[in-house]
Amino acid sequence: MELIVWEWVNFLVRWLHVVTAIAWIGSSFYFIHLDASLRKREGLPPGVAGEAWQVHGGGFYHMAKYMVAPAELPEKLTWFKWESYATWLSGFCLLAVLYYHGANLFLVDPAVLDIPWWGAILISLGALGLGWHVYDRMCKSPLGKDDVKLAAAGFVFLVLVAWGLSHVFSGRAAMLHVGALIGTIMSANVFRLIIPNQRKAVAAMLRGETPDPALGKQAKQRSLHNNYLTLPVVFLMISNHYPLAFGTRYSWLIVAIVLVVGAVIRHFFNSRHAGKPTPWWTWGVAAVGMVAMVALSTLGPKDGSDTAATPPNPNFARADFAQVEEVVTSRCSMCHAATPVWEGIGEAPRGVRLDSPEDIRRHAGQIRAWAVLSNAMPPGNVTQITPEERRLLAAWTDQLPR
Ligand code: HEC
Incomplete structure (x- = not known):
């Protein structure tokens, strides 16, 4: 239950964050554009640095920018801060x-x-x-x-x-x-x-x-x-x-x-x-x-395993896929399974299941991106995958058709 709550809090807060960021960046882009499009002309009221005409949503807007402030403050001012x-x-x-x-x-x-x-x-x-x-x-x-x-x-x-x-x-x-x-x-x-x-x-x-x-x-x-x-x-x-x-x-x-x-x-x-x-x-x-x-x-992850630089191994096809399976089972599938056993992981993260040979093969490309070319997985290397094991995954994913 706790897991489900955290997952939804994560999702809903992210939703809020994306929406507020759109509002902020949107208004910011709008004002930058408005500022840049202001033009001077004869006969503008005193203190006005420029004006712009805009059309949106079925109406015309006439904007004027007062550099310091207008001579008289309007009763209602809209502030952009929230x-x-x-x-x-x-x-x-x-x-x-x-x-x-x-x-x-x-x-x-x-x-x-x-x-x-x-x-x-x-x-x-x-x-x-x-x-x-x-x-x-x-x-x-x-x-x-x-x-x-x-x-x-x-x-x-x-x-x-x-x-x-x-x-x-x-x-x-x-x-x-x-x-x-x-x-x-x-x-x-x-x-x-x-x-x-x-x-x-x-x-x-x-x-x-x-x-x-x-x-x-x-x-x-x-x-x-x-x-x-x-x-x-x-x-x-x-x-x-x-x-x-x-x-x-x-x-x-x-x-x-x-x-x-x-x-x-x-x-x-x-x-x-x-x-x-x-x-x-x-x-x-x-x-x-x-x-x-x-x-x-493309220069590979930081832990010195140089997996990205590993030359393709023509003999690997003959090597045992069982070795790959063993690495994935011992380093990944405690989380990436139908019922993960890792504490705090409720379901296969991002829907990626790595608990059967077919699933492992199906996700070869992702395994390469997340655990060979980068050290993004396992997170914080909590399951202590070794550079040799990464090299093995590299050799395997290297000889797969891409
Ligand atoms: C401790 C649990 C854990 C272990 C062990 C683990 N993962 Fe993950 N994995 C996660 C979590 C959590 C995410 C989701 C990350 C996020 O929210 O961005 C994830 C995401 C992924 C994704 C990303 C899917 C996507 O497209 O967003 C891939 C691929 C993956 N893991 C592969 C692996 C591989 C390969 C291993 C073993 C070398 C591994 N993971 C080990 C927890 C784990």
């Missing part, structure tokens, strides 16, 4: 349900670092809190005066975090935590800076003063960061379904590349929407980055 807060809150719940409740399977990998589950959870919380503070300090330091230098420093910082976490958590948790840190930074930007600054501007107006334009400038910088981080954060959040991304030796480099690829793709759309010359080069950079990610992922 999309962001709800995304973070639901994301944190999902992190807790999956990675804290299931820490021994998904957070800790003793082959990476043998730490108790509670230590791993503390490191996770620490990384999110500390990571935000380092970033925030960086923005407020003299570095923050130069957008390009700040972006370069932020990039180096995130890559260091990715590299560091890959030496602490399982590959899967390491990659997800870089995403969680970026999500935390983005949400905290809204909560700690963008909204408070806007409130200060409104308060100044109500006092009859002109709001300090520095407030808006600061918020704009954070908003720009959020814009360029949107695509990488989504990649990192869905990475845990793709073992070649998170479970291979250079996963931290894949993080570095996706930060660049995501940012240049965003740049393409930002420039286009603003009516600037279209930077077609961004697709060249993105393509090179994607090829590099694929190439890096």
Whole structure:
């Protein structure tokens, strides 16, 4: 019963998280586009930097942007903040349900670092809190005066975090935590800076003063960061379904590349929407980055078993399939069976059953992706599969028709 409840909590919280994230990213993309499409013309009201006409849902919208604030505040103002807060809150719940409740399977990998589950959870919380503070300090330091230098420093910082976490958590948790840190930074930007600054501007107006334009400038910088981080954060959040991304030796480099690829793709759309010359080069950079990610992922898992580099073994066809079956039975089928015997696993995970020769053969491709080309399975290597056994699976899956 408990298992069923956890499974549904996982599913429903994930549903919520995806929906809130769509709402947040959707409104963010909308406003970035709106901002970029504003045009100046003669005769705009004082304080208006530009206007845009839009058509949607059977009506016409006439938008005008007041740079600092309108001379008179309207009675009703719509604030955009709950999309962001709800995304973070639901994301944190999902992190807790999956990675804290299931820490021994998904957070800790003793082959990476043998730490108790509670230590791993503390490191996770620490990384999110500390990571935000380092970033925030960086923005407020003299570095923050130069957008390009700040972006370069932020990039180096995130890559260091990715590299560091890959030496602490399982590959899967390491990659997800870089995403969680970026999500935390983005949400905290809204909560700690963008909204408070806007409130200060409104308060100044109500006092009859002109709001300090520095407030808006600061918020704009954070908003720009959020814009360029949107695509990488989504990649990192869905990475845990793709073992070649998170479970291979250079996963931290894949993080570095996706930060660049995501940012240049965003740049393409930002420039286009603003009516600037279209930077077609961004697709060249993105393509090179994607090829590099694929190439890096073929270099095999981290545990030195070099399974990906194992040359095909022509004699294997004659070798006994019984050996493969034995490895899978002793390392996988305690979970991947009709009735798993592993505590906390209620049914064959993701419907993958590996408890009969036919089932093992049927899933050869998946076994190759999850346990040969990457070390995503067994999770945290809880059943202690050896590099030799992985090589055996490699030799077997290698000689199968693909
Ligand atoms: C301790 C239990 C456990 C063991 C042992 C285990 N797995 Fe898994 N496996 C899981 C869980 C849990 C998932 C679901 C992961 C997720 O939610 O993304 C999973 C997912 C998978 C998937 C992914 C299916 C998909 O497409 O999403 C494959 C393939 C797989 N395991 C293969 C293996 C192989 C091969 C072994 C042995 C080398 C193995 N597993 C050992 C628990 C286990």
